[in-house]
Amino acid sequence: MEVLAIASLGVALTGCGNQSTQSSSNTTKTNSEASTNQNTTNNNTSSSESHHDSSLWNNQKDEQLASFMQKWGPTMHQSYEQYDGQNELKVSTxxxxxxxxxxxxxxxxSGLIGWAPSGKGDYEYNVVAIYNHDGTEPPLPNRITYFFAFHNGKPVVLVDQSNNGDPDCHPTTNTDLESNFERIANQ
Known part of the structure; x- marks a missing residue:
C-alpha cells in the first residue's frame, strides 16, 4: 500500500512539474498558477517555502538591505535615508x-514604476525599497535616489539623479550595489 501511495505521489508531482514548464511563457500566470497548484496539491510545504512563492520581498530581506546600505553608503562618502513604508521620503528636488x-x-x-512592497504588483518595475542621498556640494539641489525593484520577477536597481525637469531613472551602473541587492533578493 505504501509503495502505491509513493508512486502515486511521484506521478502527481511529475504532472505538476510538467504543467508549470508548459506555461512558463507567461511569468505572472506561472507564478499565480504555481501558488495555486502548491496550495491545492501539496499541503506539506513548509511555511518558508510557501512564503517565498507568495512574495519576492519580506521584512527580513528589507532589514538585510538596510544593513548593507548603512555599510555601503560611507564607502561612497554618502549617507542614505530609507523610505520606511509609512512616512513620505522627501528629496532635495x-x-x-x-x-x-x-x-x-x-x-x-512613464507609467512603468510603482510601490509594491511584496515585489509583485501591476508595474513593469515593482519597487520594494527606496533610498535617497541629498548632495550638499553645488550645483544644488542634487540627489541620488535608488529604487530597489523587481522587473519580471528579477531584482533590479534603478537610480535617479535628475535635479530639474521630469524625474527619470535608469538601471544603476554600480555593480556592487546591484549584486548585493540580487544576493539579498534571491535568499
Whole structure:
C-alpha cells in the first residue's frame, strides 16, 4: 500500500512539474498558477517555502538591505535615508516618495514604476525599497535616489539623479550595489 501511495505521489508531482514548464511563457500566470497548484496539491510545504512563492520581498530581506546600505553608503562618502513604508521620503528636488513614483520616468517612459512592497504588483518595475542621498556640494539641489525593484520577477536597481525637469531613472551602473541587492533578493 505504501509503495502505491509513493508512486502515486511521484506521478502527481511529475504532472505538476510538467504543467508549470508548459506555461512558463507567461511569468505572472506561472507564478499565480504555481501558488495555486502548491496550495491545492501539496499541503506539506513548509511555511518558508510557501512564503517565498507568495512574495519576492519580506521584512527580513528589507532589514538585510538596510544593513548593507548603512555599510555601503560611507564607502561612497554618502549617507542614505530609507523610505520606511509609512512616512513620505522627501528629496532635495521637492519630490516625495512613494507618491512621486507616479511621475517617475524609466529611461524616458512613464507609467512603468510603482510601490509594491511584496515585489509583485501591476508595474513593469515593482519597487520594494527606496533610498535617497541629498548632495550638499553645488550645483544644488542634487540627489541620488535608488529604487530597489523587481522587473519580471528579477531584482533590479534603478537610480535617479535628475535635479530639474521630469524625474527619470535608469538601471544603476554600480555593480556592487546591484549584486548585493540580487544576493539579498534571491535568499
Amino acid at each position: 521637492g519630490i516625495t516618495y512613494p507618491d512621486g513614483l507616479s511621475k517617475e520616468l524609466v529611461e524616458g517612459q
